[in-house]
Amino acid sequence: MASASQSSATLDAPSPALIIQQSIAESLLEHDKNPVYCSGTWKVASDDIILFYGENEGTRRLALQASATPAQLEHLADSCDKATFGVNQEDVLDETYRKAGKLDADHFAWNFQAFGLVDHIKKVLFAMDSKPREIRAELYKLNVYGPGSFFKSHKDTPRGEDMFGSLVVVLPTPHEGGELYLRHGGKEWVYDSASELASLREGDGPGIGYVALYSDVEHEVASVKSGYRITITYNLYFTSDENAPTPKIPAPPSIEPVAALLGDLLAQPKFLSKGGLLGFGLQHEYPFPQRERRTNTSIAPLERVLKGSDRVIMNAVRQHGLEAALYIVYKASGGVYGGGDAEVISQEYIQWDDEHEVEKVDELLVANYGGIVTKSKYRRYEDEEWGWKKVRKEEYPMVWITKSKQNSFKDVYLAYGNQASLGHVYGTMVLVAKVGGPATDST
Ligand SMILES: O=C(O)CCC(=O)C(=O)O
Numbered sequence: 342m343a344s345a346s347q348s349s350a351t352l353d354a355p356s357p358a359l360i361i362q363q364s365i366a367e368s369l370l371e372h373d374k375n376p377v378y379c380s381g382t383w384k385v386a387s388d389d390i391i392l393f394y395g396e397n398e399g400t401r402r403l404a405l406q407a408s409a410t411p412a413q414l415e416h417l418a419d420s421c422d423k424a425t426f427g428v429n430q431e432d433v434l435d436e437t438y439r440k441a442g443k444l445d446a447d448h449f450a451w452n453f454q455a456f457g458l459v460d461h462i463k464k465v466l467f468a469m470d471s472k473p474r475e476i477r478a479e480l481y482k483l484n485v486y487g488p489g490s491f492f493k494s495h496k497d498t499p500r501g502e503d504m505f506g507s508l509v510v511v512l513p514t515p516h517e518g519g520e521l522y523l524r525h526g527g528k529e530w531v532y533d534s535a536s537e538l539a540s541l542r543e544g545d546g547p548g549i550g551y552v553a554l555y556s557d558v559e560h561e562v563a564s565v566k567s568g569y570r571i572t573i574t575y576n577l578y579f580t581s582d583e584n585a586p587t588p589k590i591p592a593p594p595s596i597e598p599v600a601a602l603l604g605d606l607l608a609q610p611k612f613l614s615k616g617g618l619l620g621f622g623l624q625h626e627y628p629f630p631q632r633e634r635r636t637n638t639s640i641a642p643l644e645r646v647l648k649g650s651d652r653v654i655m656n657a658v659r660q661h662g663l664e665a666a667l668y669i670v671y672k673a674s675g676g677v678y679g680g681g682d683a684e685v686i687s688q689e690y691i692q693w694d695d696e697h698e699v700e701k702v703d704e705l706l707v708a709n710y711g712g713i714v715t716k717s718k719y720r721r722y723e724d725e726e727w728g729w730k731k732v733r734k735e736e737y738p739m740v741w742i743t744k745s746k747q748n749s750f751k752d753v754y755l756a757y758g759n760q761a762s763l764g765h766v767y768g769t770m771v772l773v774a775k776v777g778g779p780a781t782d783s784t
């Protein structure tokens with residue numbers, strides 16, 4: 342009896358383990374929503390879309406940035422062999438299944454480097470990995486789908502264990518039809534290269550269409566109605582670490598010691614107790630952004646290209662939850678402003694000119710360019726300080742951890758005065774982290 346009641350209890354209430362098992366299965370189902378392909382358009386440079394092709398010495402050059410003429414495209418189509426497809430490890434020619442032209446990788450070349458695109462594909466298809474596996478694309482074939490060409494439903498034959506998918510790049514030649522249908526897990530999608538390419542706006546420069554799909558995704562190219570649909574396909578592989586040469590360089594030091602020391606510094610009760618700024622000179626050089634005449638440009642985008650120890654310190658201060666950014670430390674000489682050690686930091690790289698007089702560079706920076714005063718002009722002359730109360734009040738104390746003169750510039754500005762004269766503005770790009778709230782003055 343006891344055993345009977347036990348078994349009925351098992352039937353009524355699923356065990357906790359079973360509930361967890363079901364939850365795992367359910368949440369894995371959620372992950373089936375991960376994309377099995379990705380597609381879109383990709384911007385390229387004009388030089389990227391020049392095609393060189395030929396089976397023998399006489400190589401043709403076909404530049405696609407300006408639209409190719411029908412005669413040029415016909416020549417390319419005529420240079421192709423008939424495309425075959427794989428059935429049971431054999432290449433089969435059957436134009437009722439696949440009608441298209443092909444060139445093997447040893448009969449064509451183009452400048453386009455797929456690295457950026459491949460990196461993008463990696464992030465979309467392997468977003469579930471905290472550190473996505475490295476992948477690479479190997480040039481495979483060029484195909485020309487002229488009017489009436491198609492490729493019926495198939496899966497691509499994986500070439501090697503590490504191959505996980507295919508990348509099809511569609512060149513920007515006008516065509517109609519030739520949609521790519523993709524099917525997986527009972528779902529269907531369509532990638533319409535003709536309309537994707539047509540949607541590229543002229544002012545945006547040239548672009549290509551692309552679709553990257555897992556090898557187990559069934560796909561089919563619908564019949565091309567007009568024009569030429571030219572594709573370049575790549576095989577996509579996981580890169581194997583086995584063949585990678587062992588690095589000769591020693592492993593870089595971890596950021597942990599720097600972050601720990603920074604933590605110790607911030608924990609000091611007297612250190613910037615009212616808040617302030619931590620300044621770091623940069624150890625590498627960075628190109629200042631292009632300035633248009635009489636405009637200013639933010640240097641914030643340079644943050645993405647920080648190198649070496651500059652990157653380490655940016656990561657370390659952020660690890661401590663500090664707000665940090667690149668700034669330019671401005672100082673000026675000449676005009677009313679001249680002299681003094683005043684310093685103002687701003688994220689704007691300013692185009693000074695010799696037509697507009699500037700009375701006080703520091704005040705202009707504060708008023709118009711988000712400037713923060715780190716040293717006010719008259720701090721050394723106490724009797725004059727009354728006139729600068731307002732600016733003094735806004736002064737943020739800056740503690741320099743490292744100093745550097747790298748990434749400095751000198752500009753000329755028109756200094757206001759009885760007689761306008763030329764002055765100089767000096768700038769140095771640095772990394773600044775904010776500690777605590779703004780420095781407040783109790784007076
Ligand atoms: O051109 C396409 O969109 C796909 C071509 C294809 O399926 C293949 O070459 O295997």
Ligand SMILES: [Fe+2]
Binds near residue numbers: 495496497560
């Ligand atoms: Fe295919």
